[in-house]
Structure formats: structure tokens, C-alpha cells
Amino acid sequence: MTTLSTAGQVLRCFSARRQELTVTEVAELLSLPKSNVSRLLRAMREAGFLESVPDSRGYRPGILMFELGNTYRRDSALVARAHAAVGRVSRDFGHTGYVSIRDGADVIGLTFHEGSRMLRVGTPVGQRLPAFAAATGRALLARLPDEEVARLHPGPLAPPSPNAPQGMDELMQRLEAVRRDGYALAIDESNPGVGSIAVAVGNAAGSEDACLCIVYPLALVDDAERDRMIAALLAEAREIHTRPGATVTARSAAAA
Amino acid sequence: MTTLSTAGQVLRCFSARRQELTVTEVAELLSLPKSNVSRLLRAMREAGFLESVPDSRGYRPGILMFELGNTYRRDSALVARAHAAVGRVSRDFGHTGYVSIRDGADVIGLTFHEGSRMLRVGTPVGQRLPAFAAATGRALLARLPDEEVARLHPGPLAPPSPNAPQGMDELMQRLEAVRRDGYALAIDESNPGVGSIAVAVGNAAGSEDACLCIVYPLALVDDAERDRMIAALLAEAREIHTRPGATVTARSAAAA
DNA sequence: ACTATGGTTCCATTTTTCGGAACAGCCATG
DNA sequence: CATGGCTGTTCCGAAAAATGGAACCATAGT
Numbered sequence A, B: 001m002t003t004l005s006t007a008g009q010v011l012r013c014f015s016a017r018r019q020e021l022t023v024t025e026v027a028e029l030l031s032l033p034k035s036n037v038s039r040l041l042r043a044m045r046e047a048g049f050l051e052s053v054p055d056s057r058g059y060r061p062g063i064l065m066f067e068l069g070n071t072y073r074r075d076s077a078l079v080a081r082a083h084a085a086v087g088r089v090s091r092d093f094g095h096t097g098y099v100s101i102r103d104g105a106d107v108i109g110l111t112f113h114e115g116s117r118m119l120r121v122g123t124p125v126g127q128r129l130p131a132f133a134a135a136t137g138r139a140l141l142a143r144l145p146d147e148e149v150a151r152l153h154p155g156p157l158a159p160p161s162p163n164a165p166q167g168m169d170e171l172m173q174r175l176e177a178v179r180r181d182g183y184a185l186a187i188d189e190s191n192p193g194v195g196s197i198a199v200a201v202g203n204a205a206g207s208e209d210a211c212l213c214i215v216y217p218l219a220l221v222d223d224a225e226r227d228r229m230i231a232a233l234l235a236e237a238r239e240i241h242t243r244p245g246a247t248v249t250a251r252s253a254a255a256a
Numbered sequence C: 001a002c003t004a005t006g007g008t009t010c011c012a013t014t015t016t017t018c019g020g021a022a023c024a025g026c027c028a029t030g
Numbered sequence D: 001c002a003t004g005g006c007t008g009t010t011c012c013g014a015a016a017a018a019t020g021g022a023a024c025c026a027t028a029g030t
Helices: A003-013 A023-030 A034-047 A063-071 A077-093 A135-141 A146-152 A168-181 A223-242 A250-254 B003-013 B023-030 B034-047 B063-071 B077-093 B135-141 B146-152 B168-181 B223-242 B250-254
Strands: A050-052 A059-061 A096-103 A106-113 A128-130 A184-187 A194-203 A208-217 B050-052 B059-061 B096-103 B106-113 B128-130 B184-187 B194-203 B208-217
Touching (some): A003 A023, A003 A034, A003 B003, A003 B063, A023 A034, A034 A050, A034 A059, A034 B003, A059 B063, A063 B063, A077 A096, A077 A106, A077 A194, A077 A208, A077 A223, A106 A135, A106 B063, A135 A168, A135 A184, A135 A194, A135 A208, A208 A223, B003 B023, B023 B034, B034 B059, B077 B096, B077 B106, B077 B208, B096 B135, B106 B135, B135 B168, B135 B184, B135 B194, B135 B208, B146 B168, B194 B223, B208 B223
Antiparallel strands (some): A096 A106, A106 A128, A194 A208, B096 B208, B184 B194, B194 B208
């Protein structure tokens, strides 16, 4: 295995739950000799990928990773417009909204607008979730042909809750509904008490797409309100598609 | 030069203004043969560091960088507490607040709370600024001995505005004032019309420290209000120092 | 002092990398 | 439809780096 790909593997060992790793931990996780890992982690630190945790033997991702992560695709024209669009809906209804993208069989939150209500849903930015079990994920999966979806899920599904699709058949049915309706819904699915509405935007051909999403506490939203939010998201998505030229710089979208 | 450090250099070529790079651009920026860069960028893509931009020859940082950047030190006990403290001050006064850290002679914004006023200052998260020319930077530099500050600035200072320190002498004087007062001020310095108040927290010994900061439109804040904000920040910093055990999980700090 | 644990260094062998040059793909232009 | 300019890729032997087992250090706990 080449150094670079091993370094990639090392970085993948970090997560929200594993923010700090030692030589031995990495060696065990990747089944590599300690001598190797020892040198590799040091080299990665010299190169800026990692930094040593003060008063500890551990390593953690370096500031370089933070800087890079911060510009990730936020300035892509599509994501910037999606961010602005979600912001309008989030503001109008007071619930948290975010933009997410798909990476293989997962979805990841890219940007968010925090809701203004006392009771609101937290921020899932940077968190990786199985796409099939999230509204955003199904909105994005629905743009792929069935065989591609199947290819992305070689093993049996591991539904995190009873309201998530329990198998490929159910997933395919729900994707069909998303294609018909133009939006995806997840009620009480990954998170109890939480509902999400998701609408995909962008070029479905895989070149670049993203997903608008509003998440809300089920206790605060009745069916009528939910339908209004769906309509608002669909309208924003239509606006993005019908006027693809209208650029929004990330700066103006992020500023007040 | 080893592959890993070259890869680090490549990543450093990206910035908010350069979100996408081609083989030729990297080759010129780093003075490397194109053959090398061609293979390296491909290897970096295979390893997850980069991704190809659709419908373009360019590369951009990969989603792996985004995921790593998102957990960067946000869950460090100190940063989490600082974030919560800044949040209180930001909410009470309505101005934008953020937490930043020092990296060599630069400062970088880590987390922020957006202000609630119509007129407010934007979000500098992930942006790298020369420490000597920012309130946050001077608050953190002031914790170092003079010779260390000098070591960090081998060349002559390049002040970005007339209100920034114009030379090492003036910088040292202003750092002395920061040490005396316990806070740093920057008025109309890096950004016209903007004032900032910064207070450092954490273990000055370099092991881990961070900086609380409030930024505000000068038009909205008179001297009395500014003094109240200074007092509020100093009180929060004192609280953090006098009760070092009180932990705040990042989750509860980030959640609603 | 002794041991357990985690981390580093050493060294010969194996595997990559290096960089110049030749080559291939893609447009625009003549 | 050639031509030239530009960008990116492949090829090759020489040079350098990574590998992994074992021996070696450092630290904390008994």
C-alpha cells in the first residue's frame, strides 16, 4: 500500500467520536506494524495533516484539514444558491434547514441555517448518514436509476429505526414515490420526534447535485404546515432549475 | 521531497480564492515537473484527498477534508466552553462573536455566533489572518514572551491598514497594553467600519489556548457600550479560568 | 528495581518515486 | 483538414523512500 493511501486510511479513522488517535490505536485499526504507523503519523504531522495533542501521546487532524474543510464546495454556484434558498424557507418557517450532498451510499450535511424557534432540531453538518434512511438521501438516490441504487447497496440494509425502509423492495417503492412527488419525507426516522422534508436540485446526471432540507420537531408542525413547507421548498427548487444562470456568490449568501 | 509533504503543499495551494486547481497550475505553483503532479493529483484523488471537478479538468479538496475539518477541535473542552461563553455575550449584545486560535503568526476563526442585528459583521471562520493585525491575534500573541513574538515575525511587518501596528516597536507596545488590560482592541483595522474586542483564555503555556472575540459595526457602538462588552468578555474569561473543571460538551453547546 | 505498555530506531529488502522526454487529446485558427 | 498551441499522460532507468521484524528506549504502575 502506498504512503498516500495509507495516510487517507489513517484520516478516515478519525470521526466525531474518535477525535484523537495514538500509534497503537491506528496500528490496530489498520492492521499495520507499529513501526510503520509511528513513522507515518510523524510524517503526517510534519506535512500538516495531523497535529500532536498537547500533554498527550495522541494525534488529531491538523489545522490544514480545518481550513480545507471550510471552503469545501461552499462556493460552488449550485450549493451557494441552494444555501440561500434553504435560508429563505428556514427563516419563513422558523425551522432548521440545511444543504446536503451524497457521497456513495451516504449523505453529508454541507451548510445549515439554524431554526429560530425555542424547540428546534440540531445541526447535522459534517455528519455522515446512510442515504437510504434519510429524507435527503432518498431525494438524491431517487435521481439515480434503480440498478445504480442497487449497486450502491450490495449488502442487506441495516435500518436504524422501524420507520426507515426495511429492505430494498421498500426502498425502491419509496424512491418511486419521491420521483413521482418531487420531494422526500422522513417522519420519526433517524431521529425520534423529528420530521424532514427534502428536495433535490442540480444536474441529476451526477455531475453536481445537492439537496434542500428542512428539519422540524414533529410536535410543532401539523399536516397543513408541512404541506406549506413542501410547497415552499418545491418552489425554491423550481426557481433554481428554471433560472440556472442566476449566480449567488457564497459571500453574499453567507453575509447578513 | 517525500510524497506526503508534497501532498501537503498541494493542499496548501487551495484557498477561498483558489477552490480548484489543474495539473499545470499546481506544477507552476510548486515548481514541480508536470509528470509528477499529474500522478500525484491522481493518487491524491484515489486516496480521497481530492476529487475531480465534474465537466472540468480541475481538482478540488475531497469530502474527506470537509468531514475532518468539521470536527476540528470543536469538541476540545476549552474551545467548547469558549464557544458557549462567546455565544452568551453575542446574544446579549446582538453582535457577531467567534472563537479563534493562533497558528504560528496567523489567527484562524474556529466557530462563530452570528449577530442578531440588521447591520452585523460577517463570518470569518476558517479564514487565516496575520495575528499582529487583529485583536484576536494580539490577544494570543500577548501571552508569549517578547522574543517568541519576534521570532514569529522575522521579516518586516506588512500592516494591512494605517490603524494596524506599523512596526515591531508599535506591536510590542500594544502587546504590553494587552497584558496590562487583559483584552485587545482593534478599531477600523483589518476591516473598515468594524471594531473587535478579544480576550484570550486557556493555558498560556502554548499547550492549548483560544480567544473570545466580539466584532461589531462601529456605527452601532459607543464607548459605554464597548466597555460593557469588554466587561462581559472579561467576566466570561474569568469564569473559564476559575472553574477549569466545568465541562461543556460540544453537543450541548452546539445544540439549540 | 521490575514489569507492562506504548513508542521509536535500526537495517537490508522491496517498492515507489523522480524527472526528462516522447506521446496523446483537445480545441481554436488558418 | 491540416496546423500549432496547450494541457495532461505514459515510459524508463536511476535514485530514494517505504516496509516490517526485532531490538531498543521511555514512562507509569506495582
